[in-house]
Amino acid sequence: GNNSINAKLVLLGDMGAGKSSLVFRFVKGQFLEFQESTIGAAFFSQTLALNDATVKFEIWDTAGQERYHSLAPMYYRGAAAAIIVYDITSTESFERAKKWVQELQKQGNPNMVTALAGNKADLEDKRKVALEAKNCGAPVQEAHTYAEENGLFFKETSAKTATNVNEIFHEIAKRLPRA
Numbered sequence: 001g002n003n004s005i006n007a008k009l010v011l012l013g014d015m016g017a018g019k020s021s022l023v024f025r026f027v028k029g030q031f032l033e034f035q036e037s038t039i040g041a042a043f044f045s046q047t048l049a050l051n052d053a054t055v056k057f058e059i060w061d062t063a064g065q066e067r068y069h070s071l072a073p074m075y076y077r078g079a080a081a082a083i084i085v086y087d088i089t090s091t092e093s094f095e096r097a098k099k100w101v102q103e104l105q106k107q108g109n110p111n112m113v114t115a116l117a118g119n120k121a122d123l124e125d126k127r128k129v130a131l132e133a134k135n136c137g138a139p140v141q142e143a144h145t146y147a148e149e150n151g152l153f154f155k156e157t158s159a160k161t162a163t164n165v166n167e168i169f170h171e172i173a174k175r176l177p178r179a
């Protein structure tokens with residue numbers, strides 16, 4: 001078929017987790033060591049061609065929702081997809097990501113395709129959030145199981161090295177409902 005899909009995609013997550021950097025990497029193929037803080041929301045569009053469809057993402061890179069939570073619904077309302085971003089070197093950002101997951105489960109569009117991105121995967125030596133459970137210890141910060149239990153598509157990403165950045169957008173595109 002030759003489906004043409006327009007999809008609003010929103011990025012949510014803690015300030016500094018790398019939302020803007022992921023978008024910049026995906027749209028421009030670049031990384032800025034000193035990414036300027038986003039003011040308000042920035043809008044980007046990027047088209048991906050898949051075998052069965054062309055997906056035009058309308059990407060809302062938000063800021064302010066980190067501090068002013070009441071702004072958030074305005075960003076995710078009507079979104080077909082969301083990427084919830086945390087920083088693997090910050091347990092706080094992982095906790096924050098879980099809050100976003102809960103909020104989208106309660107308030108978001110029930111058909112929303114939701115991805116969880118553990119960003120800054122290049123900073124392995126500073127990792128605080130485990131990828132997989134180790135041994136039999138109580139896995140409090142274990143991203144993979146958490147994502148599975150919550151029906152999220154999950155990848156660790158690096159906007160810096162480009163690891164899994166295109167992949168996460170591609171996977172979302174594949175999962176969007178076809179017309």
Ligand code: GDP
Pocket residue numbers: 013014015016017018019020021022032033034035036037038119120121122123157158159160161
């Ligand atoms: P936002 O507030 O979520 O939009 O985060 P930014 O994209 O502004 O990134 C915050 C800081 O983290 C910036 O200094 C980025 O250069 C840095 N950063 C973002 N992504 C990565 C990454 O994948 N690896 C590393 N090492 N730094 C990153």
Ligand code: MG
Pocket residue numbers: 019020021036037038061062063
């Ligand atoms: Mg930003």
